[in-house]
Amino acid sequence: MAVKKPAAKSNVSAEELLGYYRDMLLIRRFEEKAGQLYGMGLIGGFCHLYIGQEAVVVGLEAAAKDGDKRITSYRDHGHMLACGMDPKGVMAELTGREGGYSKGKGGSMHMFSKEKHFYGGHGIVGAQVPLGAGLAFSDKYKGNDNVTFTYFGDGAANQGQVYETYNMAMLWDLPVVFVIENNKYAMGTSVQRATRSPSLWERGAAYGIKGEEVDGMDVLAVKAAGEKAVAHCRAGKGPYILEVMTYRYRGHSMSDPAKYRTRDEVQKMRSERDAIEHVRELLLQGKHASEDDLKNIDKEIKAVVNEAADFSKESPEPALEELWTDIYA
Amino acid sequence: MATEVLMPALSPTMEEGTLAKWLVKEGDTVASGDILAEIETDKATMEFEAVDEGVIGKILIEAGTEGVKVNTPIAVLVAEGEEVPAEGAKAETAPAPAALNDSEGKVAAPASAAPAPAAPKADTSPDWPEGTTMKTQTVREALRDAMAEEMRSSDEVFVMGEEVAEYQGAYKITQGLLDEFGARRVIDTPITEHGFAGIGVGAAFGGLRPIVEFMTFNFAMQAIDHIINSAAKTLYMSGGQMGCPIVFRGPNGAAARVGAQHSQCYAAWYAQIPGLKVVMPYSAADAKGLLKTAIRDPNPVIFLENEILYGRSFEVPALDDFTIPFGKAKIWREGSDVTIVSFGIGMTYALEAAERLAKDGISAEVIDLRTIRPMDTDAILASVMKTNRLITVEEGFPQGSVGNYITSVVMEQAFDYLDAPVINLAGKDVPMPYAANLEKLALVTTDEVVEAARKVTYR
Structure with a gap:
């Protein structure tokens, strides 16, 4: 993994740093719990966990303001928690219950929140990219300064519609931050086995779009890059690309035996580059928090996640009449 | 523990x-x-x-x-230092998974399986008040006027597509819109259907009301993922939160001599999708009234036009704001011997055939569906219960056609009223040939409608 620059540490308060720690830990614990519920048969179908990639969404949310929008693929639990959606509603959607964000009709890959400006949760690889540009189009049309964060993976980066979108986003100066979450594997295919392009963000140059590579295991580096990208968009200069180098610890989905990479590779990332451990060290070294403080946060987060899990089991399955609702507005 | x-x-x-x-x-x-x-x-x-x-x-x-x-x-x-509980003493386990089979076999019955209500009755209320002043307009002008009127009344409405602005529309449907509304609202796109369909859907999620023009629906196959997966399904997948008020419109079906890749009718394809509404007008008045309804509808609407019909003139009511509701068929001609159901350009053949049949003493009732989804099946059933014979006419391919669906509805709900097998007339089961003589053979014709009517009336 290329680490190009050290984290800009100066402009973050202890309180903010603690906030990032808390947000990343919530995602990790939530996802571990989701994995457990999947194992128990409470969550069905596809379930793509975000463990390892937490710094990406938490860093970018730190660069967002109220009114900004976000849209992503099917690996979406982290994005929802990071933008403030209720863990109970997310978990209950995973278990397919009435209390879920989509009343149990969407599942892990399809959740939305108008209130939090979260526009899904899309299951067709790359489809969220023009949709995100369309959201940015609506903001530009209305004349506000909102920005849309459009997340996609290294796999989606090879879809043609991404480049159709780059072209129009630049042509029309759309305020969209394209966030390529490069976790090195598109399901079981490594980036090197899918393209000869040395970097994915540089493909934007063909359309005149600026961008950069970011260390996605460093939440502060992500935040700094996010702020730069957002400022670019808000200034009316059009889109910006961030290729965030990250890593998922778990398989592509729950049913992935992960034979395309070694256990050592995963273990090395976990022990040397873990984003949560990194912030934990910053907090302890900077004396912004004590071991006890962090233990208390751990406890709080565990309680939140357990509450979400309990809710997701207790919430009833949707009423049978729900089969026939929400087809037309 | x-x-x-x-x-x-x-x-x-x-x-x-x-x-x-x-x-x-x-x-x-x-x-x-x-x-x-x-x-x-x-x-x-x-x-x-x-x-x-x-x-x-x-x-x-x-x-x-x-x-x-x-x-x-x-x-x-x-936990560290804790004893393993003795046999029999139950360790704490997470609750067993909910019985996921609870609901099996108890799925709510679809509306169509409900006990048959009162006899179906066609809604024959007039589309505009008696005595309304009429003016002659082409379908092309009617479509443009519909868009212009809706754009005047709401800033959220805009139109995007290839050549819609400076070129004034590949088929001149958007003529004059750029001059009146400017480049912010009349937007030329690059040739990139998949991409701009997705941007349109995203803009609709963002609160706008896009009209996306495809130069032909044949090109919309590049964009069909966004039409179906992104536009049609999101309301359901979001539990009712995220609607998608968007109109996809453009010419559909065969023009003349444009070959296999530019001649397909997509009515049956889109009609299959829950979450979409599908409109296919024949006359100028319907084109105008239905397009205005489409633009105001909070759901994704597929609006299938026809290049050959663009230049045809019809009487259009001279009203400030006139709309036609979805799901209401129009009876163009009343009759007692046979029902002919069609839509779009198929109506041309249906009406010509009815005229010829009348001369031979066969009275045909001609129904224009106008919207394929929702479909006014009551109008069809009421007519079949009167004439006891049914022919469907469309230009699309025969297998899995709109006519096939209509036939199944009639079989289920009016079987005892049928005095002859239903005939589905459609385009031939071949890619559209280029040669003039072969193209003629591939399309449905007035002769075929007349022949089918004779067959079902045994005359």
Whole structure:
């Protein structure tokens, strides 16, 4: 993994740093719990966990303001928690219950929140990219300064519609931050086995779009890059690309035996580059928090996640009449 | 407190598996994320990670055991220094999964299976008041006026597509719109259907009301993923939160001599999709009134036009604001011997045939569906119950056609009224040929409609 620059540490308060720690830990614990519920048969179908990639969404949310929008693929639990959606509603959607964000009709890959400006949760690889540009189009049309964060993976980066979108986003100066979450594997295919392009963000140059590579295991580096990208968009200069180098610890989905990479590779990332451990060290070294403080946060987060899990089991399955609702507005 | 580690389900279909190998032993301390065991399913061997931290108190299922059912306790995790609970004393387990089969076999019945209501009755209320002043307009002008009127009344409405602005429309449907509304609202796109369809859907999620023009619906196949997966399904997938008020419009079906890739009718394809509304007007008045309804509708609407009809003139009511509701067929001609149901350009052949049949003393009732989804099946059923004979006419391919669906509805709900088998007239089951004589053969014709009417009336 290329680490190009050290984290800009100066402009973050202890309180903010603690906030990032808390947000990343919530995602990790939530996802571990989701994995457990999947194992128990409470969550069905596809379930793509975000463990390892937490710094990406938490860093970018730190660069967002109220009114900004976000849209992503099917690996979406982290994005929802990071933008403030209720863990109970997310978990209950995973278990397919009435209390879920989509009343149990969407599942892990399809959740939305108008209130939090979260526009899904899309299951067709790359489809969220023009949709995100369309959201940015609506903001530009209305004349506000909102920005849309459009997340996609290294796999989606090879879809043609991404480049159709780059072209129009630049042509029309759309305020969209394209966030390529490069976790090195598109399901079981490594980036090197899918393209000869040395970097994915540089493909934007063909359309005149600026961008950069970011260390996605460093939440502060992500935040700094996010702020730069957002400022670019808000200034009316059009889109910006961030290729965030990250890593998922778990398989592509729950049913992935992960034979395309070694256990050592995963273990090395976990022990040397873990984003949560990194912030934990910053907090302890900077004396912004004590071991006890962090233990208390751990406890709080565990309680939140357990509450979400309990809710997701207790919430009833949707009423049978729900089969026939929400087809037309 | 002791926690039981349960045999996990590692895929959507796994019910049991082999506990191939333990990677920990009793007494080992484990942390969340540590690999505990390897589990074999019928598809793969997978690693199973710890979710909680603690000490492996007891291994309950030996390595190598086959056929271990999901959710069977396979080990007990205890806290540092804690004893393994004695046999019989139940360790804490997470609650068993909810009975997912509760609802099986109790699925709510679809509306169509409900007890038959009163006899179907066609809504024959007039589309505009008696005595309304009429003006002659082409379908092309009517479509443009509909868009211009809706754009005047709402800033959220805009039109985008290839050549819609400066070129004034490939078929001149958007003529004059750029001059009146400017480049912010009349937007030329590059040739990039998949991309701009997606941007349009995103803009609709963002609160706008896009009209996306395809130069032809043949090109919309590049964009069909966004039409179906992104536009039509999102309201349902979001539990009713995220609507998509968008109109996809453009010419559909055969023009003349444009070959196989530019001649297909997509009515049956889109009509299959819950979440979409599908409109296919014939006359100028319907084109105008239905397009205005489409633009105001909070759902994605497929609006199928026809290049040959663009230049045809019809009487259009000279009203400031006139709309036609979806789901209301129009009876163009009343008759008693046979019902002919069609839509779009198929109406041309249906009406010509009815005229010729009348001269021979066969009275045909001609129904224009106008909207394929929702479909006014009441109008069809009421007519069939009167004439006892049915022909459907469309230009699309025959297998899985709109006519096939209409036939199934009539079979289910008016079987006893039929005095002859239903005939579905459609385009021939071949890609559209270029040669003039072959193209003629591939399309449905007035002669075929007349012949079918004679066949079902045994005359």
